[in-house]
Amino acid sequence: MATVFSRAALFLVAAASFVTAERVIRFGADPYVSDLRNRTLRVVTKAANGFVLISDVDKDGNNVTGNDRFRGFCMDLLSWMSTELGFKYEYYEVQDGQFGIYNSTSEKWNGMIGDVLYGKADMTMAPLFITSERQTAGEFTLPYYDNGMTFAMKKTASRTSNTWGFISPFQGELWAAILLTALAVGLFQGVANLATKDIDNEPQGDAQEDKDEDKETGFWEAVWQPFVALVQLGPEFLPRSSSGRLSAFFWGVGILVAISTYTANLAAFLTVRNVDNSITSAEDLVGQKEISYGTVRTYATWVSFKTSTTEPYQSLGVVMKAKEETVLVDNLQEGLDKMRQGKYALFADSAELDYHASRQPCDIQTIGRVFWQTGYGIFLPKNSKYTSEFNKVIVTAKERGVFDALDAKWIKSQECSGTDQSVLESSVIGLQDMLGVFVLVYGGMALAVIVLIGEFIHTCAQDVKKSDAHPKTLAGAAKTRLKGMFSRRNSKERSTRNNPDSNISHWP
Incomplete structure (x- = not known):
């Protein structure tokens, strides 16, 4: 009886710590023994920049197998969790390459969600977005990475009137x-x-x-x-x-080069127009026709847009549905390429978009506030006895700064710091x-x-x-x-x- 009370208390404390970010109050003095200790879990994952990197060779070019093929934020996190809870794990990559969407025709889930629900895997470990639809099929742990939805566009130079602009x-x-x-x-x-x-x-x-x-x-x-x-x-x-x-x-040769360079660069300065200057939020995309917008058709983002009943997301979803063949993409990289071609806004997880926006070639930017904020969680079968175990260790990781360290190591980047002065500044000849x-x-x-x-x-x-x-x-x-x-x-x-x-x- 004491053991049951201890477990319940720890779960409640973990939940309270996550919500209020305050101190943890521990009940009782009995040491808690994890049900995961000495167990080996089969973990399904999917490649995602920064979070999950999958390769058959290491950084030295040597062939690797098994768990050594997997690196990233999620891998380091699960390794830390396994040390805390005393379990072992085996990774494998999801066969269809999908996170998991419910097919109403076949009445089945695909991707990682399907693998867990149909017994192929014990849990997921990837940047899997917590949604209400997925929550009804199984259950998620507390979010281990706070996240939401946003959109990104190609970074364009902003130009304002300047009397002395000809010297720019x-x-x-x-x-x-x-x-x-x-x-x-x-x-x-x-x-x-x-x-x-x-x-x-x-x-x-x-x-x-x-x-x-x-x-x-x-x-x-x-x-x-x-x-x-x-x-x-x-x-x-x-x-x-x-x-x-x-x-x-x-001197004449020098003048020839200088004037040619000046003329070409001045023309570029004068023809730059920030066509996206009025787009500062998702609301600004509604009603305008110059910039198209979409998302990845296999992401939960698309499902959320189709089922949303709040504005402006409902209107955005209606437009995406009408132009589905031209605005939806099959994967994130295709969306990034389409966005870099100009006049296209891509909706996706804010963490994924921030990852690419903070890295070379520094030509895209996330816009507006983050909406539909939930986060990434570990997906397990319904009524899993391991959920509370992971909730407890997630709270502990937050207290110890584990997530901040992993975020700095794998996700955040300083490659594009200082480039927000606009693209024009990078083209000024020095x-x-x-x-x-x-x-x-x-x-x-x-x-x-x-x-x-x-x-x-x-x-x-x-x-x-x-x-x-x-x-x-x-x-x-x-x-x-x-x-x-x-x-x-x-x-x-x-x-x-x-x-x-x-x-x-x-x-x-």
Whole structure:
């Protein structure tokens, strides 16, 4: 009599602990001995991402058999339960690959539910949704994983009006690098222009000087040219020196790549539309025709939609029934593929959808609140003497944080953390993406510097070969030329200031 009371008390305590999540009050001091101890249970299961993974080889590529073929949340949980209750178990995969739905025509259950009801298995161990229909056929333990229904859609980029949106295709650091590179190229071309001009063969007379002013380009005009080329206005002059032309060529290649990339990315930004922007709940799907929606035809979700008498689920079920051939899918993967093609919402277990939404390629998202919340449970035959045993150990697992640890190990993932800023942010071009272009431009400038040094030496050598009024050594010629690089420009600016009638404009 004491034993019966002890068992009943433990069951009630377990149930109370699950509902209220408060402390467990234990009655009596007699140790409780499980009816499962030393028993071997035949357990039916079904592959489900994260919860049940079935493979004939292990992670090292070795062939495995028996229980070693099965891994996942459910397997770790049952292993822990067996240690607590002292039983053994043997897994097998359900033959028809179904969770279990009642066929009103044949009046039979299929899948794992059928295997348990017809004596092939002692229990299930898989992410099996607790429903009232299944509960009438057999019985479930307390939920070992809180779950419900929700729907998911392809993640789309949201775009809002932005006055400065035209700069969005490139990151700020890339814009800064482009402008600084344009300045660097301009400064180099300005120096190259001054270093290689023939400062000795100056035309005589103010008239000739004014005539040639338009033909020669000053330092600041040369600096300005890369910025003009950047917006494709066309060059106002072409560098005279080989080094200047070489740097202009590599800068032109860089501009070509940058503008092509910017144009393509800007077009993508401007054509993005968040067509699903108004879909924030299941209610929003009712009445609209742009987005179709469905579920897996063999899931309990479909049965629930067909039998629901509450809105909006009844209306959603009516629409799914009318379009059954096009909106229902045969398995979850087919539904995910259909969803990724766009304009399709998939209803399924929230845990399954969350699993896929939190993993690469991070292109889907669950939407709205979770509804029809019950959870996953272990299914057993009606009036099973093991139900209370499992209820007790499920409560114990909750108290010890077993489920949280397994959830973190098998279900939750950080792969997609930080991607909720929208898909657009991932398509913004950064400096790292264009690094090769800058390597090309600056590599070309380095080559142009070598050419410029050669040109300068060659020009100085020509100065030495001239009349006696010129330097007699290469070093002297180089010194004279370096001193005179800016002298002519300065003298022309003074001449212009002294001649207010001059029509010649100069860069400041």
